[in-house]
Amino acid sequence: MTLRSAILFILLSNNILFGQDNTSLKEKKKLNTILSNENISIDGELNEAIWQKTEAATSFIMFEPDNGKPIAENKKSDVKIIYDNEAIYIGAMLYDDEPNKIMKEITQRDDDGSSDFFGVSLNGYNDGQQEFRFYVTAAGVQLDCNSNSQTGEDFSWDAIWESKTKITDKGWIVEMKIPYSALRFSKENIQIWGINFLRQIRRDRQLYTWTHIDNKKGTFEQQAGELYGIENIKTPTRLFFFPYASVYVSNDKKNGTKTELKGGLDIKYGINDAFTLDAILVPDFGQTALDNQILNLGPFEQQFNENRPFFTEGTDLFNKGDLFYSRRIGGKPSLRRGRLNQEKETNETIYEYPTKVNLLNALKISGRTKGGLGIGFLNAITEKTEATLLDTLSQTKRKVIIEPIANFSILTLDQRFNKNSSVSLVNTNVTRNGHFKDANVTALVWDLNTTKNTFNLSGDFKYSNVNEYKKLEDRKGYNTSLNFAETSGKIRFNVGAKYVSKKYDNNDLGINFQTNYSSIFGNINYRMLKPSENLNAFRLNGNVYTEYENITGKLQSFNLNTNYHFTTKKNNGFGVGFNSKPVNTYDFYSPGREERYVTIPKNYGIWAYYSSNYNKKLAIDINPYYTEYFEGNRMEYGISFGPRYRLNNKISFRLNYDFNKQNSDRGQVDYQGDDIIYAQRDVNSSTLGLSTKYALNNKMTINVNARYYWSYVQNDKFFSLQPNGELSDTNYTNSLNQDFNTWNIDCAYSWWIAPGSQLNMLYRNTSANGLSEIQYINKNVSHNFNSLFGDKLQHTFSISLRYFLDYNRVKNWI
Incomplete structure (x- = not known):
């Protein structure tokens, strides 16, 4: 079956089994808006005359906890919308008979904290699948995200918009200005958008929506109302510049003090009202959050979160099929240190080995046509990276390429239909210069739902082709899955199956462990x-x-x-x-050799958690767990403990402590010829984190985050792995105990000086201390903590200014 035939078969199957029947859908709520010729001031007053001429959205319905219950008269909500050629404007009067009880904790952006909030969901295509959501808390803090029925809300997406709130003796007022540049819609003279409004009354933990969202159904987006009245708008050119300048001052005992200046420019251009190009010309990710490193004893690499905004904002199209792990771009070099050791000359040692590859530039284009076809293209280029080898006899040095110039790209075509279903074609490609490895992966992904969102059929077929230098043939493999689920009602189910071939490999631009x-x-x-x-x-x-x-x-x-x-x-x-x-x-997997395996004994476990109401000044999260193995005294247990305290609306503290103990664990530790050596070992891990927030106002925050991690491994007995998967005694004598400590603290000041413009100041110090193959582990907490300081401590202070420039304003200045 050809790819084209497969897509046609899926579409026909959806029409037969999941066919659309518009008569079965309940009538949607409708709201009309009008054109404004007045200058609207975003001041939280709603005192312009046009607000009095506009239809109001009222009669909110509770979404949770008591789904379907009408809002009380003393908490009624009136929301109006007006528009012009630049933006739409939302004005909301949120009544509250006890305004002194309105919760309004001040937080950093995209964190509602313990606050009431109001939000609007907008869908320029009215296709029931993806919405742009804009929230503002009673403290004036902005939150924004894009949301779709497959992946939920993604708050890594940030838009540039304005808002103002004001608390009165009747409740609180919200005024918002959302430029068309923050939205996506087709080029039509008459626009009909999907719309919904959300209101949270935090003290009661109640969430209301304008249109009733029936929780017996499986999707939030399809139950939105409709916005009418936007006609013949002439949207301005969507061209934005984000120049930035940064200075970094670093200090450690080995390298002394270094100062580095950086500057660059990011560009966002609206190709039309539906498609946008984002380009990062000179990257600067020096102030992104640190990775939480651990002592990794397993056979698989540690997976890290993406902290670089370019690779987190608006990437929903690129995440189709789970082929994209953006940390591969600018990650570790292809030629790892172990391979380099094998290729160096007899008298050579590795003098310098860069641990990451620098990103040169990147761009992405994304959007959706009127017919529901989403198109996403991302491309990034990384620079050539070299290690330095030192000849210990002649003291000469030579460079060795460990990662050539490489091009990373991903293309997604995502066709939506029936307001709740989609079929996607995804391709990822990594091309490296010279004789280094190239890779290509293609996936067909489908997500099909019945008209009433009662059943879902989803799945994928992925094909990978990896071309490695010096190998006689390309490595080709595939990965396919199919899932069927009931998605409505009190009782729901899903069943599924998956097959992954031995040579399937998407790890050049994705991540896959098994x-x-x-x-x-x-x-x-x-x-x-x-x-x-x-x-x-x-x-x-x-x-x-x-x-x-x-x-x-x-x-x-x-x-x-x-x-x-x-x-x-x-x-x-x-x-x-x-x-x-x-x-x-x-x-x-843990033996690390072809066709070898180890037996894992049967086991059972129990876990529990308690999370108290965050509305209280003092709240606690606690999560104990325990697992018992049918193998000697092998067991695992631990606890997570997280108290948090809110002193007032500006100051809060949060403590996190995680402890894990593995007693008589079995793990692979070494090789002796053909022998695979396992150890019986005790593993202890502890993490202590402290976060403090001080909000000067809703534009300025100071955040302090500290983390101390300590893990050690003590081996008691060694075994040789037998061909039948069992472990037998061996005369292996190496110790191979391990002790790993790491510490970091970030103290950050953030000031949103204007919409889209931010000043950040960051002080960071970090340290790590790893010991392996040691006889004795010092289990004194104070000693291990203090060992991180002194010569090993690295200090960094940085200041970064990123400014937002709108072409439409810049041209007037010129």
């Missing part, structure tokens, strides 16, 4: 749709998962678990879960 397996899985759950006498919410889940190695058919995983979650009338959350692996399974 290959060569088949899995079958299922879930059934019950949820309470209306509050009961004692509970606001309740959910019960049951899950089963089985996984088989493709060649031998051995069971790699067999998990059974059930879990319960409920929220009390006082908005305290509780949960408990039971896990069971009732048979022995086989691990084909």
Whole structure:
């Protein structure tokens, strides 16, 4: 079957099995807007005459906890919209008979904290699938995100818009200006948009919407209302410049003090009202959050969050099919240190080895046509990176390329239809200069829903082709899955299966840990749709998962678990879960050798959590867990503990402590010829984090984040792995104990000096201390903590200014 035939088959299947029947949809709420010729001042007053001439959206309905309950008269909400050729304007009067109880904690952007908020959801295509949401809290803090029915809300997306709030003796007022540049819509003389409004009354933990969102259905976006009246708008040129300048001063004992100046320019250009180009010409990611490193004892790499704004904002199209792990761009070099050791000459040592590759530039184009076709293209180029080798006899140095100039690209075509379904074609490509590895992955992804959003059929087919220098043939593989689910009602279920071939590899631009397996899985759950006498919410889940190695058919995983979650009338959350692996399974990954595996004994576990109401000044999160193995005294247990205290609306503190203990764990540690050496070991890990926030106002915040991590491994006994997966005694004598500590603290001042313009000042100090193959581990906490300071401590102070320039204003200046 050709790719074109496959797409046609899926579309026809959707029309037959999931066909659209518009008569079955309830009539949508409608709101009319009018054109404004007045100059609207965003001051939270709503005193312009045109506000009195505009139709109001009223009669809000509770979304949670008591779904479908009308809002009380003393909390009624009146919302109006007007527009001009530059933007739409939202004015909301949110009544409250106890305005002194309106919660209004001041936080940094995209964090509602413990605050009332008002929001608007806008869908310029009215396709029931993706919305742009703009929220503002009673303290005046902005939040924005894009949301779709597949992935939910993504708050990494940031737009440039204006808002103002004001608390009165009747409640509070919100005034918003959302430029068309922050939205996406087709070029039509008469626009009909999907729209909804949201209001949270925080002290009661109640969320209301203008149009009723029935929680028996599986999608929020399709139940929006409609906005009429926007006609013949002449949108301005969408061309924005973001020049920036930064200075970095770093100091450590080895390198002394260094000063570095950076400057650059980012560009955002609206190709039309639907498509946008973003370009980053000179990257500067020096102030992004640090990675939380751990002592990684497993066979798989540690996965890190993306902290660079360019790769987090508006990337929903690029995440289709889960082929895109943006940390690959500007990540580790292709020629790792171990391979370089094998290729160096006899008398050479590695003098300098860069641990990351610098990004030269990147751009992305994304948007959607009137017919629902989403197009996304991202391209990035990284620079040539070299290591330095030193000849210990002649003292000469030579350069070795460990990563050539490389081009990373991703293309997505995403066709939406029936207001709730989509089929996507995704391609990722990595091309490296010279004889280094190239890679290409293509995926077909589908997400099909019935008209009433009662059932879902989703799945994918992925094909990878990796071309490696010095290998006789390309490495080709595939990965495919299929899922069927009921998505409405109190009782819901899903069943699915997955197959991954041995040579499937998307790791040049994606991340994938396991290959060569088949899995079958299922879930059934019950949820309470209306509050009961004692509970606001309740959910019960049951899950089963089985996984088989493709060649031998051995069971790699067999998990059974059930879990319960409920929220009390006082908005305290509780949960408990039971896990069971009732048979022995086989691990084909930790041995690190082809066709070898180790037996994992059957085990069972239990976990629980308690999360108190965050409305209280003092709130606590606690999560203990325990797992018992049917193998000697092997077990794992731990606890997460997180108290938080809000002193007032400006100052808050949060403490996080995580402890994990693995007793008599079994893990691969070394090789001796053909022997694979395992150790029986105790592993102790602790993380202590402290976060402090001080908000001067809703534009200025000071945040302090500190983290201390300590993990150590003590080996008690060594074994040799047998061909049947069992472990036998060995005379191996190396210690291989490990001790790893890391510390970092960030103290950041952030000031939004104007919409889209930000001044950041950051002081950071970091340190790490890793010891391996040691005989004795010092278990004194004070000693290990103090060992991080002194010679190992690195200090960095930086100031960065990023300014927003609108072409339409700049041209007037000129």
